[in-house]
Amino acid sequence: MMKTILATSIATGLGVWAVQASAADAELNLYSARHYQTDEALYSNFTKQTGIKINRIEAKEDELLERVRNEGANSPADVFITVDAARLAKADELGIFAPVKSKILEDRIPAHLRTERWFSYSTRARVIVYNKDMVKPEQVQTYESLADPALKGKVCTRSGSHPYNLSLGAALVRHDGVEATENWARNVVANFARAPKGGDTDQIKAVAAGECGVAIANTYYLARIMNSSKPEDKEIVERIGTVWPNQKTWGTHINVSGAGMLKTAPNKGAAVKFLEYLASDEAQAYFANGNNEWPVVASVKVNNPALDKLGAFKADALPVGELAKTAAEAQRIYDRAGFR
Structure with a gap:
């Protein structure tokens, strides 16, 4: 229409x-x-x-x-x-x-x-959200850390074929290389708490509920919950923590x-x-x-309480045009790793 x-x-x-x-x-x-x-x-x-x-x-x-x-x-x-x-x-x-x-x-x-x-x-950033009772923030300071065997059975995510995850995979290929990214993807799949499903808001809620210990989510989904006055959303915010990934390396993926x-x-x-x-x-x-x-x-x-509360961070400066060049490779890696 x-x-x-x-x-x-x-x-x-x-x-x-x-x-x-x-x-x-x-x-x-x-x-x-x-x-x-x-x-x-x-x-x-x-x-x-x-x-x-x-x-x-x-x-x-x-x-x-x-x-x-x-x-x-x-x-x-x-x-x-x-x-x-x-x-x-x-x-x-x-x-x-x-x-x-x-x-x-x-x-x-x-x-x-x-x-x-x-x-x-x-821009929106792809951050790591963790359950404060299940995961320590020092365990999840990078995207690469999500492949750590210590997180087995604790990782939730949406589909690997979704463009948000494909773009992150494309960034990992650019920064870490194909072989390292494929090893990462296989180990992340081994750490899944459940099969990928839902959107980013669903991952945040699953972390807060203890269904999983950690997930990746775009900041604007998180900010919606943080800016909400609903009691259930306030409870979610109390149960979770947020990490800006890769601050000591290439920066948080945007x-x-x-x-x-x-x-x-x-x-x-x-x-x-x-x-x-x-x-x-x-x-x-x-x-x-x-x-x-x-x-x-x-x-x-910017006049946004949630974004202000999230604070400043080092963002990945990879050119968006370069990111696009490895998106197809990221999809092939995810397919081989069983990240669907």
């Missing part, structure tokens, strides 16, 4: 991108695999400031990419936005993105968080939310304006405060 956000005003001050939309670029067709209610304000604000109407189709990544393939050169899509570097890389491998040259994007988005064809706009302009975009001017808008201070604040993600623009202030 096409969702349309109508313009309510014309921008008079959007900084360097405040350009009145021309008749040819008075609308933007957005294919979005982000499903967060807080993004509504993000999109409507763009319309208010530029006068560009957004026509939005929301679906799962695979569905949207299949739609783009079927539409071919006649696709109305201008911008594709989704979460996870592996998914963005998959879209890029299909050849749907066009190179975008923008000084605004180059100046505001760090080089390791963008490619020539797609750009990261927010993943991204990002977007790119399609080669066949009929409204290329509007598409570039939108990509530049997502890097604005205002849009970056929506990502951080609305969905518990970190902005990619370093100067943007």
Whole structure:
């Protein structure tokens, strides 16, 4: 179903991108695999400031990419936005993105968080969550430590085929090599408390309940629970601890939310304006405060109690484009290791 956000005003001050939309670029067709209610304000604000109407189709990544393939050169899509570097890389491998040259994007988005064809706009970290009664924090200071035989029967995880875990596996391949990553994966599987199932929130709850002693989860799932006023969520927070992995080596693995302009975009001017808008201070604040993600623009202030409580950390600086190159290898490693 096409969702349309109508313009309510014309921008008079959007900084360097405040350009009145021309008749040819008075609308933007957005294919979005982000499903967060807080993004509504993000999109409507763009319309208010530029006068560009957004026509939005929301679906799962695979569905949207299949739609783009079927539409071919006649696709109305201008911008594709989704979460996870592996998914963005998959879209890029299909050849749907066009190179975008923008000084605004180059100046505001760090080089390791963008490619020539797609750009990261927010980050989330993949942290280790542990049960305070079952595991000591010094036991799980790295991702590699999850393969330690001392954790046998204590590790919970979602499916190895999920892009979040594939991206982590891709990072491990880049940092530790194929052989070491495969040994790691086999030993992690040997440490499973149960077969992989559910999402990251399910892993956090399983750790709190003592079903397992340790799990990996994206920070925005954790922050949702930390910011909750529900008694059951407060109880979960009391029972678990969090570790920033690999602080003494290559840093905690981060993943991204990002977007790119399609080669066949009929409204290329509007598409570039939108990509530049997502890097604005205002849009970056929506990502951080609305969905518990970190902005990619370093100067943007974050006003989020849970993220503040989690504190500062050393993040992996591996370029997102490099990460994408080993995602397929990570899947083959997981398959051989029985991590499904």
